[in-house]
Amino acid sequence: MNYEFPRIESGIKGLDTHIEGGFPHPSVQLVAGPAGTGKTTFTQKFLFSGADNGEKGVYFTTLSEPPQWVIRYLSKFDYVNKDHMGSKVEFVDLSKVIRDGDPERILDFIDDNIGRTMAKRIVIDPVTVIESFIGEDYRPFLFDLVNHLKNWQAVTILTGEVKQGEDYPSDAAYSSDGVILLTYVEDDGARRKHLEILKMRGTCHRTGKLSFSITKEDGIVILSGKF
Amino acid sequence: MEDNDKLKKEIGEIIRTMNNEKQNKLMMITDATNRTIVNILLLNHFLKKEKTCGIFITFDRPHQYIKKILDIQGIDHSNLTFIDAISLISGDTAAQDNSSSLFMNGPYKIPLFHDLVARCYSNNRHKKQIDLRQMSFIMIDDISALCLYNKEEIVKRFILDFLSHIDKLDAFIVSFALDDNYNKELYTFIKKYCDKEVFIDPEENVLIHRNQESVAVMVVETETTRTRLQNLMIRRSKNIIPTRGQGVIT
Numbered sequence: 001m002n003y004e005f006p007r008i009e010s011g012i013k014g015l016d017t018h019i020e021g022g023f024p025h026p027s028v029q030l031v032a033g034p035a036g037t038g039k040t041t042f043t044q045k046f047l048f049s050g051a052d053n054g055e056k057g058v059y060f061t062t063l064s065e066p067p068q069w070v071i072r073y074l075s076k077f078d079y080v081n082k083d084h085m086g087s088k089v090e091f092v093d094l095s096k097v098i099r100d101g102d103p104e105r106i107l108d109f110i111d112d113n114i115g116r117t118m119a120k121r122i123v124i125d126p127v128t129v130i131e132s133f134i135g136e137d138y139r140p141f142l143f144d145l146v147n148h149l150k151n152w153q154a155v156t157i158l159t160g161e162v163k164q165g166e167d168y169p170s171d172a173a174y175s176s177d178g179v180i181l182l183t184y185v186e187d188d189g190a191r192r193k194h195l196e197i198l199k200m201r202g203t204c205h206r207t208g209k210l211s212f213s214i215t216k217e218d219g220i221v222i223l224s225g226k227f
Numbered sequence: 228m229e230d231n232d233k234l235k236k237e238i239g240e241i242i243r244t245m246n247n248e249k250q251n252k253l254m255m256i257t258d259a260t261n262r263t264i265v266n267i268l269l270l271n272h273f274l275k276k277e278k279t280c281g282i283f284i285t286f287d288r289p290h291q292y293i294k295k296i297l298d299i300q301g302i303d304h305s306n307l308t309f310i311d312a313i314s315l316i317s318g319d320t321a322a323q324d325n326s327s328s329l330f331m332n333g334p335y336k337i338p339l340f341h342d343l344v345a346r347c348y349s350n351n352r353h354k355k356q357i358d359l360r361q362m363s364f365i366m367i368d369d370i371s372a373l374c375l376y377n378k379e380e381i382v383k384r385f386i387l388d389f390l391s392h393i394d395k396l397d398a399f400i401v402s403f404a405l406d407d408n409y410n411k412e413l414y415t416f417i418k419k420y421c422d423k424e425v426f427i428d429p430e431e432n433v434l435i436h437r438n439q440e441s442v443a444v445m446v447v448e449t450e451t452t453r454t455r456l457q458n459l460m461i462r463r464s465k466n467i468i469p470t471r472g473q474g475v476i477t
Contacts, residue, residue, distance in 0.1 A: 003374040004409045006259035025259060054430035055260065115295045120260050147319050151288040153263050 005202055008120075008155050011049025012042060014222030018197060018206035024177065026150045027201070030127075032160035032168045033182030037193060038214050039159040040065075042182070043123040044074050045219035046157055050121040051088035052081065057121035058113060060094045063129045064161075067091035078217045090117055094124070101133040103141040107148060114152045122149060127158040128169045142175040150177075168198065177201040183209070195222060231268060234427065237434045238272050241425065242400060250422035251393055251400050256414070257427050259406040264429040266293065266368055266404055271302055273400075279363035280306040284343075286334045286376075287369040289314040308357060310347050312337075313372075329357070335376035340389040364400045365393070370417070371410040383416060390420050 007022035016022050023029055031039050047057035061067050071091065074080055085091075090113075097109045114122065127145075131138040149156040158176060160169035173179045178200035184191040194209040211223040245253060257265045266283075273279050274297075283293065290309040297304045309328035316333050329347040338346060344357050373382045393401050403421075407414040418424060426435040 006409050115299050
């Protein structure tokens, strides 16, 4: 009797064929990249696609953008069903509890909200800013966070801001089950976006950079050509 | 959970019917992502409605996650004994700090049921006896997780032994919540021994009785229900079964 991981569709057009059909359930995936590469768009498509299938989602904002502004820009995308806002997709602001700098309180707050919503899809955007507030407790915090998130039987996307000189946020990458890197390269004066699956535990995934674009209709769309 | 009043009622009917017909093994088929909600619906029935005592065995994740949901839902779990087989290897030590639940050293080398009950211990390492005669139900979450840690013959042996113990007890319901898309072999094995099989989808508020051939038997009352069911079946038939392709496993 082999144990096959259940998988859930990522919601990202063209991605699932490269990750055996979807994200393992439960799991924690890190989506990392510099500013403007589409991390938030990635997470929103993930949540709203799930919501279209009846799956409850929670979007935790940290210190990048409060929910009000996330929703404002989000509403421009066609794939966003506004009926889901505040119901199938809940927006929770983590900024206040993060500023207190107590890792246990942050975890309790996250646990309380997941327990309350019984969300199956979770986003923490971005997770990397938490390090500034809890310092050397950051790595053990990530260990506990990832453990908790998986024990809530959900698929979680953490987003990570990539600092100058680093390829990906290493602490979050080591703690996560999967790492998806979003980058852009300058090509003839234009910035072309690429997605690369650096790792995904338990998954036979595609390697190498995949071109993608961001459209109003579908959010992130993986293009069929490979870089 | 407030949206699932209809399901709660139907679950209650099923358990009542099973009790009347002296049946005691219930299989709840649901998508893997819905297993928690299904377990909560069952616990709501046993603990809140019937106010009976029971056991909840966790092989998949530390028990405090279910406890927390029960607290949020206002379901008193003082009559529920948790046997937690995973906490000690989970890295999640919160449950062990101040818990009155029972623990096992791990979900591997799973002993026969009688030994499992005898060997589990409370947090202060004192052996605590469970009197099965005081219990009205046992739930296992997640029976398929045993396959991760034990060979097939050990899992089958455990299940057969477990079920034979149940048969010796009166007024006992045991339930398995399982995703038959991902655990076909296990499902086929357990199904032979179950008295009742239902498919349940809390998101669509649907409960479908299945007959011996696992064919859905349901009276569709309205056109809305029919459409919802069709959408659900289409979605379920697209359940992702992993396929190996080019790439690397990490």
